[in-house]
Amino acid sequence: xxxxxxxxxxxxxxxxxxxxxxxxxxESFIEVSTREIKKVPTLRGKTVVNLFFEASTRTRTSxxxxxxxxxxxxxxISATTSSVVKGETLIDTARNLEAMNPxxxxxxxSAAGAPHMLAKMVKQSIINAGDGAHEHPTQAxxxxxxxxxxxxxxxxxxxxxxxxxxxxxxxxSNIYGLTKMGSHVIVAGPAMMIPKDIARMGVTVYNxxxxxxxxxxxxxxxRIQLERQQQKIFPSLREYSxxxxxxxxxxxxxxxxxxxxHPGPINRGIEISxxxxxxxxxxxxxxxxxxxxxxxxxxxxxxxxQR
Amino acid sequence: xxxKKVVMDADGIDRSLTRIAYEILEKNKGTEELCLxxxxxxxxxxAERLKKKLTNIEGVDLPIGILDITLYxxxxxxxxxxxxxxxxxxxxxxxxxxxxxxxxxxxxGRTIRAAMDALIDFGRPKLIELAVLxxxxxxxxxxxxxxxxxxxxxxxxxxxVVKLMEKNGVDxxxxxxxxx
Numbered sequence: 452x453x454x455x456x457x458x459x460x461x462x463x464x465x466x467x468x469x470x471x472x473x474x475x476x477x478e479s480f481i482e483v484s485t486r487e488i489k490k491v492p493t494l495r496g497k498t499v500v501n502l503f504f505e506a507s508t509r510t511r512t513s514x515x516x517x518x519x520x521x522x523x524x525x526x527x528i529s530a531t532t533s534s535v536v537k538g539e540t541l542i543d544t545a546r547n548l549e550a551m552n553p554x555x556x557x558x559x560x561s562a563a564g565a566p567h568m569l570a571k572m573v574k575q576s577i578i579n580a581g582d583g584a585h586e587h588p589t590q591a592x593x594x595x596x597x598x599x600x601x602x603x604x605x606x607x608x609x610x611x612x613x614x615x616x617x618x619x620x621x622x623x624s625n626i627y628g629l630t631k632m633g634s635h636v637i638v639a640g641p642a643m644m645i646p647k648d649i650a651r652m653g654v655t656v657y658n659x660x661x662x663x664x665x666x667x668x669x670x671x672x673x674r675i676q677l678e679r680q681q682q683k684i685f686p687s688l689r690e691y692s693x694x695x696x697x698x699x700x701x702x703x704x705x706x707x708x709x710x711x712x713h714p715g716p717i718n719r720g721i722e723i724s725x726x727x728x729x730x731x732x733x734x735x736x737x738x739x740x741x742x743x744x745x746x747x748x749x750x751x752x753x754x755x756x757q758r
Numbered sequence: 759x760x761x762k763k764v765v766m767d768a769d770g771i772d773r774s775l776t777r778i779a780y781e782i783l784e785k786n787k788g789t790e791e792l793c794l795x796x797x798x799x800x801x802x803x804x805a806e807r808l809k810k811k812l813t814n815i816e817g818v819d820l821p822i823g824i825l826d827i828t829l830y831x832x833x834x835x836x837x838x839x840x841x842x843x844x845x846x847x848x849x850x851x852x853x854x855x856x857x858x859x860x861x862x863x864x865x866x867g868r869t870i871r872a873a874m875d876a877l878i879d880f881g882r883p884k885l886i887e888l889a890v891l892x893x894x895x896x897x898x899x900x901x902x903x904x905x906x907x908x909x910x911x912x913x914x915x916x917x918x919v920v921k922l923m924e925k926n927g928v929d930x931x932x933x934x935x936x937x938x
Contacts (some may be wrong), residue, residue: 475842756834
């Protein structure tokens with residue numbers, strides 16, 4: 452079984468079968484990272500370029516480690532140290548890279564659709580590592596993998612996603628993915644952070660944390676982007692936190708065996724309290740571990756062997 | 759030439775495995791430092807059966823692991839179909855261990871080459887031995903088995919399939935002509 456497209460641009464384009472293929476393959480990659488010698492020769496001689504136009508710790512390191520553990524040659528390009536600062540366009544950057552014959556390009560860009568444009572222009576496999584507020588497919592895949600690992604299935608689960616939904620590519624990708632896989636998705640946040648027609652994506656909308664997390668299996672907290680405070684979307688961080696911070700008290704509204712997730716980086720005390728983030732319900736660090744496995748699986752499925 | 763021929767039945771398989779178990783003990787002078795690693799998918803159930811037999815004979819519970827060699831194959835570049843990746847599970851150190859690799863059919867030897875490369879990435883075994891139920895010849899690499907259930911000369915257009923109760927519902931080894 453293999454993936455139908457040469458690229459991973461979004462969860463929207465993936466079928467249920469493809470998502471299952473990716474999650475199953477990722478499961479088999481977990482143990483590679485537990486070995487003494489964390490390397491397999493599968494992508495020996497393949498080149499993966501990580502082209503990051505936005506800051507990243509987790510995603511970029513995760514892709515780099517994933518490529519290296521598969522024995523691929525990984526190259527990291529960050530916009531601030533590249534000719535982009537001299538005014539080179541994205542299209543030119545991509546064409547120049549294509550001329551050096553990599554096998555895959557992983558791109559994170561602030562413009563939605565940038566990876567899609569690249570995918571049409573170059574013959575390499577393109578992986579979207581986050582395009583604006585549009586999609587972040589590898590994050591959703593690792594989130595689904597982590598839920599499936601802990602709960603055995605994605606079907607029938609109640610998942611609450613809380614925070615700045617409107618500006619969150621993580622929320623969007625997870626909504627596409629979780630609804631496809633049979634979960635019931637609830638979104639919540641201050642009214643100005645919830646897109647008007649989001650119920651059309653098949654989710655239930657609440658405007659309070661308490662209503663949203665009642666009896667849910669999974670709570671996914673989103674980072675409140677501190678930059679947005681300048682845009683006067685909410686009065687103050689303290690006010691946001693008093694209404695929407697997940698803490699030791701309100702977490703009791705959820706199911707007893709609830710799991711708490713966060714794509715990172717966390718703002719301690721703002722969207723999530725330290726004792727919940729570090730507490731027994733939190734699977735935040737499992738998400739990070741699974742991120743490497745999911746990215747290894749994607750690289751293997753896209754560029755391992757012949758296309 | 760018949761289309762499909764059964765060359766080994768359930769009793770035959772069982773007797774071969776018993777003999778292989780004794781041969782493993784004889785060659786290694788007991789079970790010290792010994793462990794079994796079954797190659798997915800054919801070798802896994804055979805390794806488990808060997809483990810049971812060895813426990814019955816010597817009273818010792820040997821460590822057993824499962825090895826998926828998909829990531830080490832030399833033909834990934836050349837084949838369009840991507841084989842489904844299975845889990846490798848070797849929950850013990852291989853350092854200084856005598857590893858008995860177990861597979862169902864030894865053919866070109868490329869699977870065993872891949873398996874040895876994988877094992878070396880896990881640690882430094884003291885030695886590696888190979889136990890197979892069927893050796894059908896046609897080696898493309900200088901590799902040989904230490905313990906063989908049955909030597910089965912075959913033609914390249916035939917396929918040899920080991921069916922086991924655990925996955926196929928029956929114990930038998932068949933050789934069939936793919937041209938028919």
